[in-house]
Amino acid sequence: MIQPLVIANWKMNGSYAANYNLLTYLLPEIAVNRLARIGLCPAYPYLAQVGQRLVGSPVWLGAQNASAYSEGAHTGEVNVAMLRELGCEYVLVGHSERRLMHGEDDTAVAAKFAAVEAAGISPILCVGENLAECEAGETETVITRQVMAVIDQVGIDHFFNAVIAYEPGWANGTGQIASSEHVQYVHGLIRRLLRDRDPYIARELQLIYGGSVNPTNAIALFQQPDVNGALVGGASLDARAFIAICDALEQAHRHALAQGA
Numbered sequence: 001m002i003q004p005l006v007i008a009n010w011k012m013n014g015s016y017a018a019n020y021n022l023l024t025y026l027l028p029e030i031a032v033n034r035l036a037r038i039g040l041c042p043a044y045p046y047l048a049q050v051g052q053r054l055v056g057s058p059v060w061l062g063a064q065n066a067s068a069y070s071e072g073a074h075t076g077e078v079n080v081a082m083l084r085e086l087g088c089e090y091v092l093v094g095h096s097e098r099r100l101m102h103g104e105d106d107t108a109v110a111a112k113f114a115a116v117e118a119a120g121i122s123p124i125l126c127v128g129e130n131l132a133e134c135e136a137g138e139t140e141t142v143i144t145r146q147v148m149a150v151i152d153q154v155g156i157d158h159f160f161n162a163v164i165a166y167e168p169g170w171a172n173g174t175g176q177i178a179s180s181e182h183v184q185y186v187h188g189l190i191r192r193l194l195r196d197r198d199p200y201i202a203r204e205l206q207l208i209y210g211g212s213v214n215p216t217n218a219i220a221l222f223q224q225p226d227v228n229g230a231l232v233g234g235a236s237l238d239a240r241a242f243i244a245i246c247d248a249l250e251q252a253h254r255h256a257l258a259q260g261a
């Protein structure tokens, strides 16, 4: 069965003091023997601070973005070798906020995915329709285009260590979560797209959902068969809420194991 995964995306939040306090509450609860794999993605300036606190713990470090370029005259960019040196095991690629507010298109996202994967880091490929696309009934078209753009540019065999996160732009930071049926529908679609190219990768790849996940709505979400975890924004800045989301995922996973799923 696919290992459940919860990734905290702290986005452009935090400070040395705030991170210290959050980790002080969080780590005793999440850095213990858990069924789920848990990762934290702080902003770049805090990767070293958080990474040092995670040494010796089973919690993984991740970054929110990476350059597709390897080095040189790219002011303001951070390459995958730097992230590797900081101990990153995950990098978010193509987050909806990068696509919508920073102009990243499918080609740019695929190039970043390739760079991250080539560095031995797991790319978390984020896909999702925006509000206008959702209202126009274009969800399936958009998701298919976004997933296939990366598969076609990079190759399905480079998805071996990847994760795909479905993050509808309209649900990010809005408090408006997609219904669990809608999420299952989209995750099922992604699983089918992968299966057409490689049944093994389709069976093993972690598919996680992001967009206004909180301890209350997480329960129904994690009961969906193709929801293997969550990419959590706002609620990951609240230690108690994040721990409750991790607990809900593990409870759903244990239930599925008991059912022989």
Ligand code: 13P
Pocket (backbone or CB within 6 Å): 009, 095, 167, 171, 172, 173, 174, 175, 210, 211, 212, 213, 231, 232, 233, 234, 235
């Ligand atoms: P929220 O959980 O704050 O809606 O953010 C979702 C997200 O963008 C995670 O990457």
